[in-house]
Amino acid sequence: MESNYIVEMKGISKRFGSVQALNQVDLELREGEILGLVGDNAAGKSTLMKILSGAHVADSGQVLINGEEVSIRDPRDARACGIEMIYQDLALCNNLDVARNIFLGREYTRGLPFLSILDKKKMYAESAELLARLRINISSPRLKVERMSGGQRQMVAAAKAIAFDARILLMDEPTAALGVREANTLLRLIRDLRDSGHSVVLITQRVPDILAIGDRVMVLKGGRRQGVLNVSEVGLDDVVELIVRGRAGAESEEDALEYLSFG
Amino acid sequence: MADNPTPEHQSTAESGLVEEPPQGPAGWPAGRWGNLLQWLIEYRAFVLLGLALTYAVLFVPFFATERNITQMTTQFSIDGIISIGLTVLMIAWGIDLGVGATLALAGVVFALSQDLGVPVAALLGILAGAGVGLVNGFVVTKMRVNFFIATLSTMVAVKGLTFIISDETTIYGHAEGFGWMGSAKLGIFEFPALAFFAIGIITHWIMTQTSLGTYWYAIGGNSDASHRAGLNVNLIFALSFVVAGLCSGIAGVLLASRAVSANPGVGRDTALFAISATVIGGTSLFGGVGNVLGAVAGVMFLGVVRNSLNLLGVSAYWQWVIQGVILVSVVVSDVYMNRRRRTA
Numbered sequence: 001m002e003s004n005y006i007v008e009m010k011g012i013s014k015r016f017g018s019v020q021a022l023n024q025v026d027l028e029l030r031e032g033e034i035l036g037l038v039g040d041n042a043a044g045k046s047t048l049m050k051i052l053s054g055a056h057v058a059d060s061g062q063v064l065i066n067g068e069e070v071s072i073r074d075p076r077d078a079r080a081c082g083i084e085m086i087y088q089d090l091a092l093c094n095n096l097d098v099a100r101n102i103f104l105g106r107e108y109t110r111g112l113p114f115l116s117i118l119d120k121k122k123m124y125a126e127s128a129e130l131l132a133r134l135r136i137n138i139s140s141p142r143l144k145v146e147r148m149s150g151g152q153r154q155m156v157a158a159a160k161a162i163a164f165d166a167r168i169l170l171m172d173e174p175t176a177a178l179g180v181r182e183a184n185t186l187l188r189l190i191r192d193l194r195d196s197g198h199s200v201v202l203i204t205q206r207v208p209d210i211l212a213i214g215d216r217v218m219v220l221k222g223g224r225r226q227g228v229l230n231v232s233e234v235g236l237d238d239v240v241e242l243i244v245r246g247r248a249g250a251e252s253e254e255d256a257l258e259y260l261s262f263g
Numbered sequence: 264m265a266d267n268p269t270p271e272h273q274s275t276a277e278s279g280l281v282e283e284p285p286q287g288p289a290g291w292p293a294g295r296w297g298n299l300l301q302w303l304i305e306y307r308a309f310v311l312l313g314l315a316l317t318y319a320v321l322f323v324p325f326f327a328t329e330r331n332i333t334q335m336t337t338q339f340s341i342d343g344i345i346s347i348g349l350t351v352l353m354i355a356w357g358i359d360l361g362v363g364a365t366l367a368l369a370g371v372v373f374a375l376s377q378d379l380g381v382p383v384a385a386l387l388g389i390l391a392g393a394g395v396g397l398v399n400g401f402v403v404t405k406m407r408v409n410f411f412i413a414t415l416s417t418m419v420a421v422k423g424l425t426f427i428i429s430d431e432t433t434i435y436g437h438a439e440g441f442g443w444m445g446s447a448k449l450g451i452f453e454f455p456a457l458a459f460f461a462i463g464i465i466t467h468w469i470m471t472q473t474s475l476g477t478y479w480y481a482i483g484g485n486s487d488a489s490h491r492a493g494l495n496v497n498l499i500f501a502l503s504f505v506v507a508g509l510c511s512g513i514a515g516v517l518l519a520s521r522a523v524s525a526n527p528g529v530g531r532d533t534a535l536f537a538i539s540a541t542v543i544g545g546t547s548l549f550g551g552v553g554n555v556l557g558a559v560a561g562v563m564f565l566g567v568v569r570n571s572l573n574l575l576g577v578s579a580y581w582q583w584v585i586q587g588v589i590l591v592s593v594v595v596s597d598v599y600m601n602r603r604r605r606t607a
Contacts, residue, residue: 055491075490075491075492075493076493079493087491090488091485091487091488091491091492092485092488093480093481093484093485093488093489093551094484094485094551094604095480095483095484095485095551095552096477096480096481096484100477100480100481104477104481104488104489104492104494105489105492105493105494106493107474107477109473109474115469115473115475116473116474116475117472117473118472118473118474118477120472146604
């Protein structure tokens with residue numbers, strides 16, 4: 001089984017000042033699966049993914065891609081490993097149009113090396129094609145992001161992440177700010193991506209999302225891994241119980257009820 | 264798992280969240296008036312220029328004479344070249360308060376080295392300007408000094424240096440062709456005006472057609488996202504200071520050539536004029552927004568106003584008041600626009 005893991009994180013720890021954000025956390029991502037990463041606020045979900053994307057550097061632990069240890073010190077290292085993260089804040093330049101955001105830092109250019117001229121035609125054409133392929137409802141790649149709805153921005157961020165054949169996608173709460181229809185469209189997109197061979201880690205507070213489209217779900221609590229469940233074998237209650245009580249089952253019944261009604 | 268049904272989003276449906284409209288042009292006042300307002304603010308420089316030109320041609324005596332047009336365009340063009348450099352810098356979310364001091368330094372360097380031949384001297388003057396920009400860029404990006412403080416400090420240092428190397432006196436041009444750049448003429452336009460329009464067009468092209476131009480917009484819009492996209496944000500930001508310095512250098516050389524002398528004390532009001540014109544031209548003080556053609560129109564608008572007030576015999580002090588009022592109103596509209604943008 002071990003050879004199937006496209007990403008393995010082993011014994012990852014990270015401390016911010018006096019806060020131990022992650023404590024000896026392992027994570028395994030299989031090729032072509034959607035792994036849900038769930039847990040309460042401050043469970044360490046985002047920190048773990050930021051370490052994989054190069055935004056943070058772990059204090060200790062190792063990262064293996066396809067079984068080989070890699071060193072990820074910044075976003076460029078991560079990108080070289082085929083990892084793209086879609087941040088909660090999306091990391092888009094709202095003052096630029098869709099195509100320029102998708103290609104930022106990787107523009108098609110021609111002409112002089114010191115003053116490279118944008119091949120806008122190619123960029124707009126490929127952006128339009130990408131939007132169509134992902135069934136993203138944006139009328140033109142020339143639209144500026146600042147004039148778009150939250151869902152459309154989320155789609156642009158997703159398109160940007162996969163435009164260059166990243167195999168590993170990390171998504172941080174992509175549906176959190178979306179309305180019902182837009183969230184559904186996005187979840188469908190994520191499932192399509194999985195079906196076309198991408199491996200996805202989906203951080204979410206909405207457990208039903210992950211039960212609908214995910215393959216496995218990993219639960220973090222207080223910076224520690226609580227367990228990994230197969231989606232096909234569990235229900236909402238099982239996941240929520242693990243989120244709220246952890247392995248030890250320390251917290252009260254009321255918390256679990258609250259979480260269930262929210263989820 | 265591929266045969267999963269379409270995920271039903273019960274959670275949000277149950278908690279009663281309202282679906283947002285699929286395409287909401289976020290943050291703008293709705294309807295026709297909102298669009299008109301946005302259009303007016305975005306193209307304010309062209310609108311203002313049109314109004315000012317119409318008024319001047321109709322009501323200001325001697326405005327529409329060949330002699331006046333030639334003089335006026337040369338006058339606003341020298342400061343205007345600086346505005347173009349500042350536009351690039353402000354789009355990348357910086358500012359340079361010391362452009363006037365750089366202008367003076369470039370002129371003095373040009374005049375001091377005129378015996379090397381005018382082309383070489385001109386190049387040295389321009390490089391001196393670019394050098395000041397490089398120092399600013401270094402101090403801001405490597406030393407992490409706020410750009411207001413950094414450029415204010417280099418301004419003082421550059422001013423001192425200019426007075427030291429010029430020995431506090433005006434240096435006259437004696438080399439052959441020293442005054443050519445300031446006075447050569449094509450049609451009704453003198454060389455500085457032609458240089459201004461040419462630099463405007465080239466810079467506009469760089470900002471809209473090259474990856475470097477996109478990067479300047481990108482770091483001004485969201486430097487964090489630009490970094491995560493793999494851009495060398497510091498280098499790109501430092502380069503925008505070099506562009507502002509370079510433009511100030513070109514303006515300094517042209518000014519000295521036109522006056523056939525370099526005065527170490529010039530450039531006191533340059534920053535005010537150049538920044539005003541840039542902001543009138545639609546460039547935001549908050550980065551990421553602006554365009555070079557707007558700045559060109561902003562320069563022309565302020566030039567026409569200044570020239571008209573002179574022809575009408577309005578005193579210099581009142582001109583300051585008027586320029587200040589124009590700047591304040593434009594800045595207020597920029598702050599208003601920025602608030603809308605950020606809440607979007």
